Amino acid sequence: MEIIQIVGLALIATVLILVVREQKPMFAFLLAAFTGIFIFLYLIGKIDAVISVLEDLADRSGIPSIYLKTILKIIGIAYIAEFGAQIVRDAGQESIASKVEFAGKVLILVMAVPIISVIVETVIGLLPAGG
Helix, strand or coil, X not given: CHHHHHHHHHHHXXXXXHHHHCCCHHXXXXXXXXXXXXXXXXXXXXXXXXXXXXXXXXXXXXXXXXXXXXXXXXXXXXXXXXXXXXXXXXCCCHHHHHHHHHHHHHHHHHHHHHHHHHHHHHHHHHCCCCC
């Protein structure tokens, strides 16, 4: 199982980091960052497979591709912002990590506006005209 390999790599890296941190804190941070990046890059292939399935489902259901692409971008922003914030936290910079998370939330909001607009227009179209 792949998760066992990932956890094994993480545990080995953690032990190495704990051993090295006392003598070379910068090297320990770099080891942690590269381990995280390696895990992230390893998972990109899995993410690509999920995206392909979602695109196929969207095509078959008649959902315009722009909505799926926007949702996938939103999910990507969330994952990347979280990943970046965790790396910055590992370096001991909590305030910068919070700013990375905030930037991710703002970018998600910006990306979501077109979808929210379509939902509001649809709801308004369903309401009876009147007064």
